[in-house]
Amino acid sequence: MSRQDDEKILQHAASLPPDPIDPGPTLGPRVAVTEQGVCYVGTKVDAQTGAVTELPPMWLCDKLEIIGRGTDEGGEHYRILSWQSRGNRHTQIKAIPLSQIGERASWAMLRAHGLALATNRRALEQLAAWLQTGGSDTMHQVTERGGWLHGAYVLPSGEIIGTPDVPLFYLGDQSHANAYKVKGSVDGWRDSVAALARGNTRPMLAIGAALAAPLLGLVGLESGGFHLYGPSGCGKTTSANVGASVWGLPREQLLNWDATAIALANAAAARNDGLMLLDEMGQGSPEAVSMAAYRLFNGTGKMQGAKEGGNRDMLRWRVLVLSTGEIDLAAFMQGGGRRTRAGQEVRLASLPADAGQGLGAFETLHGHENSNALARALDEAVQAEHGTAGRALVAHVAANRPALAKRLQLASLAPDYLAGLHAVEASGQVRRVAARFAVTGEALEIATEAGLTGWAAGEGHAAMQRCFHDWLKRYGLGNREESQVIEQAEAWFAANAFARFIDWHDAGSDREPLMPNCAGYRRRTDTGVYWLVFPGVFCDELAEGFDKTMAASTLAKVDMLQTGNDGKSTSVHKTPDLPRQPRRFYKFIAIVRKDETEAEATASAT
Numbered sequence: 001m002s003r004q005d006d007e008k009i010l011q012h013a014a015s016l017p018p019d020p021i022d023p024g025p026t027l028g029p030r031v032a033v034t035e036q037g038v039c040y041v042g043t044k045v046d047a048q049t050g051a052v053t054e055l056p057p058m059w060l061c062d063k064l065e066i067i068g069r070g071t072d073e074g075g076e077h078y079r080i081l082s083w084q085s086r087g088n089r090h091t092q093i094k095a096i097p098l099s100q101i102g103e104r105a106s107w108a109m110l111r112a113h114g115l116a117l118a119t120n121r122r123a124l125e126q127l128a129a130w131l132q133t134g135g136s137d138t139m140h141q142v143t144e145r146g147g148w149l150h151g152a153y154v155l156p157s158g159e160i161i162g163t164p165d166v167p168l169f170y171l172g173d174q175s176h177a178n179a180y181k182v183k184g185s186v187d188g189w190r191d192s193v194a195a196l197a198r199g200n201t202r203p204m205l206a207i208g209a210a211l212a213a214p215l216l217g218l219v220g221l222e223s224g225g226f227h228l229y230g231p232s233g234c235g236k237t238t239s240a241n242v243g244a245s246v247w248g249l250p251r252e253q254l255l256n257w258d259a260t261a262i263a264l265a266n267a268a269a270a271r272n273d274g275l276m277l278l279d280e281m282g283q284g285s286p287e288a289v290s291m292a293a294y295r296l297f298n299g300t301g302k303m304q305g306a307k308e309g310g311n312r313d314m315l316r317w318r319v320l321v322l323s324t325g326e327i328d329l330a331a332f333m334q335g336g337g338r339r340t341r342a343g344q345e346v347r348l349a350s351l352p353a354d355a356g357q358g359l360g361a362f363e364t365l366h367g368h369e370n371s372n373a374l375a376r377a378l379d380e381a382v383q384a385e386h387g388t389a390g391r392a393l394v395a396h397v398a399a400n401r402p403a404l405a406k407r408l409q410l411a412s413l414a415p416d417y418l419a420g421l422h423a424v425e426a427s428g429q430v431r432r433v434a435a436r437f438a439v440t441g442e443a444l445e446i447a448t449e450a451g452l453t454g455w456a457a458g459e460g461h462a463a464m465q466r467c468f469h470d471w472l473k474r475y476g477l478g479n480r481e482e483s484q485v486i487e488q489a490e491a492w493f494a495a496n497a498f499a500r501f502i503d504w505h506d507a508g509s510d511r512e513p514l515m516p517n518c519a520g521y522r523r524r525t526d527t528g529v530y531w532l533v534f535p536g537v538f539c540d541e542l543a544e545g546f547d548k549t550m551a552a553s554t555l556a557k558v559d560m561l562q563t564g565n566d567g568k569s570t571s572v573h574k575t576p577d578l579p580r581q582p583r584r585f586y587k588f589i590a591i592v593r594k595d596e597t598e599a600e601a602t603a604s605a606t
Helices: 003-015 104-112 121-133 186-197 201-219 236-244 261-270 286-298 329-335 342-347 371-384 388-399 401-411 428-449 459-475 480-496 535-542 548-557 596-605
Strands: 030-034 037-041 043-045 052-054 058-061 065-071 077-084 091-097 139-143 147-149 152-154 168-170 224-229 274-279 319-325 348-352 501-503 520-525 528-533 571-575 578-588
Touching (some): 077 139, 147 201, 186 201, 201 388, 201 428, 224 236, 224 342, 286 329, 342 348, 348 428, 388 428, 480 548
Parallel strands (some): 501 520
Antiparallel strands (some): 065 077, 147 152
């Protein structure tokens, strides 16, 4: 290259604009997060030179990380924060509603969980501004409910099993978070707890309830449960603890029937798609238990107004309840002067904790000297091994969800459970309970196939069929509400059949007695005796608490009530004391139902 070429290059370079000078970082107000905490660094500008300099840092709070944003099902926005509390250095992760940031309640909550904050107003204003705008903008789904959500399963502790489709943050009740800790291994639980429960239908029912709880939604079953009842020491609590060990430490999971409406709703929402363990029904009053059962199985919390107007989103849940008590639900309610609704007895199927083999809740002792020794062995086993089986089942279900959903749908039809029961006679209520037992049995079979129980195929269903038939022996094939109508009518006539009825032959004569609180007339004929009941007495007393049309129809079906020729429940009669004033009465031709043995005797005689 010639000297002339070099000069041309230099001339060209000289004609180019100069490179921009890097001014360095622009100084301006900022928030700095260090090990010492979160600080606000302000700036000041020199009025003469325009130079910008930083002011000394202003401390806002302990070290804090903003890990994202979130919205709940109602559309409310949150900031999700993480820090280590002073003293014990426990990691805290909380979601704060955006609407509360800067309010006293939000500062109190942060301090209550171990985060030290500045106390001066200016520092708190800067902290509030940073909490709203700083940190990560990663979006989370905020939920107050546990259970299945976006392909993952949320435990009441806030632990998320599986990988959700979107980031999740659990904001629900965590008052029993310690109950859902893991100890031991799946193999350890299988070889100890499940091995000792094998062949014992009540502990197997408890395990089945725990395993079936996350499956209810796959098959569309409503909330329901099982109530094991019997005297102290019969093994009902041991059985319940065996079931609770599927998810965590048993005794920490126990809840009380006598709970406030809000507490019950929060606990149920936290256990959505899960097991809810309620211990010792007798600790609550009949009124409290009745209301708790109604709210629990209704699946929704109380409607509450929102401060800004309108109503808050109601909590919703689907749970499977495992309850214990010394007597069944119906007897407990009757002891308090209340009657169970048929729906309550169907939603919470009561069966004796005693399996009928002289061993309390057990049928086989697995080499132990007696039932007490087996109970102690089970108690020791659940303390050492818990929390693993439920997590393993959830992982198995998540990986095989479509196939298992179809399988559970077929199982819920319960053909093997209803076989031989004259299925045509089985009421809808019986079929609903059969479906719950069948899905529980199928959950045990699924767990067995996944290697969680160590049992043989079919053992789970066999145990649940035994439990179902034990329940059926005391409940019966028919409609429970109809049975209650009949029982109430029989009890009423037992108390009033003679004391409150005017004898037909005395009516209208000088012998007619004074009859306070009269219920009607009693007439004896060549074919028998019948009772004419005033309509008001029938509605207010015989059919109290029931729809009068349903009650009359039920009593007519069992040949206690004779309907009128016009098809109505009442018939028209002229009484001797008012012969010119025909009136309508409910005509009873029997005051007890005709039982099966009487029906068979009548049939054989003809």
